[in-house]
Amino acid sequence: QDNRISIWSAGDLGNVGLNGEYHGEPHLLCDIQHNGDVMDMQFLDQERIVVASSTGTVTIFRHHQNNQTLSANHRWEKAHYHVDQDTSCGGAACTGVVCNNPEIVTVGEDGRINLFRADQKDAVRTIDNADSSTLHAVTFLRTTEILTVNSIGQLKIWDLRQQRNEPSQIFSLAGDRVPLHCVDRHPNQQHIVATGGQDGMLSIWDIRQGTMPVSLLNAHEAEMWEVHFHPSNPDHLFTCSEDGSLWHWDASTNVSEKPSFLHQGGRSTTYLSHSTINQSVVSAWLSNDPTKDRMEITNLIPNQTLSVNSLDVLGPCLVYGTDAEAIYVNRQLFA
């Protein structure tokens, strides 16, 4: 197997065609060999990328922009491992990584949570057996708290300041314990969390209240691999799935309040606004009355075939990758 970490340039805006379509193709700047499948990765800072491997190793790669090369900066081998009765120590896949420079948190199939610092050789803290099932994803709730989701449908909050190895709170789905595969927190309102499940269901949670989700939205027909709130327009949410679709969830309800660069274009959907002015402060994600607010959901992939494994969104750009060995870049998301 030859797996590689690659850096691509999605080109300049110079090549804009008649309809404003983007004509250039992304081209490869540099790449480097990677041992095992890449399960997750995130930029630590402008130059460094943290990569989680299926072998259980977590690596920091440095991108040298002057000569366009990649090099392995630091490696934590056996960050995730199983202690087998028969063999001694096998690697366990590291399934999720999240960074808040200089801290790095990783989770894996061994149910372990690791806290690393970029400059330190050993882990700062390890919570062994944090979970009896596989931890699928992790994200920061606050600088000292993290959220994890696991394969028995639980969302857990961990307070890293505390020394005890127990979650400070556990949330779970009401019915069947469907595994949760991804989690993301609302960029501005930290009590709103979105998770995606193995049955393709999108769940929105308010972690200030209750232990169950606020709303359950039937979305994809197969595992939802990633969910992301748009970092600067959090009324927009993006999910991608094994069924090959990528959905754009638009919960922005009041047209007149939208910033000017979000064009409505030729859409003819009507939006019903909130009834009182106070409610416009409450996020559209938490209102669970489907008749009051309309959410517009669009599938961004015209002909879907194989799974969309991963996506990311920033500003007007959306990037996603599929099992068909393709990467797609959409630079005019809100046009």
Add this chain to the structure above:
Amino acid sequence: QVSILSAMELIWNLCEILFVEAAAAGPLLLRLLDWVRLHVCDVDTMVREVLSSENPSKHKLFWNVVDVFVLQGRMDEARHLLSKEATANPTSMNMYKILDDLMKKMPVPSLGNTQTLTELELKWQHWHEECQRYLQDGTFASNPHMESLCKVLLGDEDAILEKKELMTTWYHFLVTRLLYSHPTVKPMELRFYAQSSMDLFLGGESSPEPLDMILMAAFEFEMHQVIKECSIVLSNWWFVAHLTDLLDHCKLLQSHNLYFGSNMREFLLLEYASGLFSHHSLWQLGVDYFDHCPEYGRVYLELHIERVPLNTEQKALKVLRICEQRQMHEQVRSICKIMAMKALRNNRLGSALSWSIRAKDAAFATLISDRFLKDYCERGCFSDLDLIDNLGPSMLLSDRLTFLGKYREFHRLYGEKRFPEAARLLLTLMTAHIAPCSFWMTLLTDALPLLEQKEVIFSAEQTYELMRCLEDLTAGNPDKQKFQEDDVETTKVEMLRLALARNLARVIVKEGTVEGS
């Protein structure tokens, strides 16, 4: 030297023309001309060079390019270049005009039905004679280039063969030959011309290469031979599988049935897809190919999908999704079992449970619960409380799992000091036979502290039930003799009997008293 990909394109295009489109006499020649122009590209750089030079007619390769155009039947381009020569060389203006005229008037098959073959033949014969006359008159005698061009127009084989390097291949020679001697060639006649063209071109100096043999088989309309030769030469089944599939869809391969039941198309597709499955990431494409094999596709898929290496859970989930979409329940169960066993060995009980829920595997869930209970008995406390406390509806998957959940609930109630409820639950666990018999002793021992409480917790009814349970446990078959001889066990039983009796006494008094006042 033709790269493998260009060779494949060459063969594919020819098959499209001859088999799929089944071009008839007339259009056949035009198609073949297009085919040659598209695929014989060795001369392209030369052409570009001359055309982009400042004074093309002075370029040393000028006449070569004109020859190329004529050989490929690109009359307009040839005439255009010649006009440049004519303006540069006014002395040859006369010759040029005649040649230009001949080229312009050359009859070619048309794509529409504007003329019949006989009409074309007639016109062509007329034109051919006119060219003949000009040649014999010595019109072009002073310019050897133009004379040779005229000979080419007349289909003179030697003249054409002189320009071997410009044609580079025998099939180019074939098409040129046909263009200038038999433009109304019928498909079935191709084989003769092909064979002779190859012989003339190679001239006994070199022997035909595999590619030549494949093309020859195509010209002879031997489809099966084409497929066979391609299979031998190419290193994987990709090309042959798709070509056969195309031909099959055009209903051209129906007559051939292989001995083991499936037809050739399916056989090749199965081979190709099986090859894909050995690749670490292309196996997903193999699934689609198997889907399109009506007879054996499903069986092959069932066998292959179970053997995809599952090194991460994510990959296992993808494989499962494929199986579930096709109702391959056996495979789902088996894969989930593999993953669950792996998890169990690694002591990931939550993961193991999650896999058995996905497969709705009650037996495995029972196994996991037994493991938990064993851990409890050994250590006196539960591991992985986060799992057991939050089982939810999945508890109902297996009786043992339900017991585990309820037993944990009992402990919780006890911890919260909700004794009457805890007591009721404990009793239900035994009387409703949710608890396995092996566990009854443990449950009764758990009942001890409740019996010894200051307050009376168990009612008379309940105490009688407990006593009955104890008797059921201790009476019974002689196999239990062993456990009765064990000191600890006998002490336990004694203590229980005592506690039950005392409780009974207290509760009868209590219940009697209440009624009285």
